[in-house]
Amino acid sequence: MDIQIRLARPEDITALVSLIPESARTLQATYYTSEQIEGALGTVFGVDRQLIEDGTYFVAENAHQIIGCGGWSKRKTLYGGDLGKTAAEDRLLDPSFDSAKIRAFFVRPEWARRGIGSQMMERCEAASLTAGFKTIEIIATLAGEPLYRRFGYNVSEKFEISLPNHSVLPVVRMVKSFAQTYSDKVRDLT
DSSP states (O other): OOOEEEEOOGGGHHHHHHHHHHHHHHHSTTTSOHHHHHHHBTTTBSOOHHHHHHTOEEEEEETTEEEEEEEEESBSOOSOOSTTOOTGGGOBOOTTTSOEEEEEEEEOGGGTTSSHHHHHHHHHHHHHHHTTOSEEEEEEOTTTHHHHHHTTOEEEEEEEEEOTTSOEEEEEEEEEEHHHHHHHHHHHHO
């Protein structure tokens, strides 16, 4: 299994527009109804070009085919694609007191459970730590929550996102402190 993780480029958008609905419809189906998934496509589940422009979005490739994507953000926006964002949501965060955001992880169904999400999480966490962030948060889908728990994220809130088709999407806000993570690693080494 030869998988390369690299930064996403604008020319990847066409492949991402195809990958995201395929991933959501298949891998979220155990957790959400078809109505919830369809209502979330384009708004909650969608391409955010700002992440690509910021150089904080990754793709996973195998044989030059994009098989997964995910990233982090240094902006206020917590979730969603290009649709429905406001300028206020897109403002840059201050790493000294704001949390970086994990954003938009999707994997082609036939590549699920092969460590692609974990590889991208490692890249995202390292990049956000390098950018000076001390905490990181995510609005996780119910399907994504187990991955983020394995990475040490803790649930801080459960809520529902209102969707354009008048249904709601249950999600989980999760947070991780890098200070705690690294103090745990130091303790384990002594």
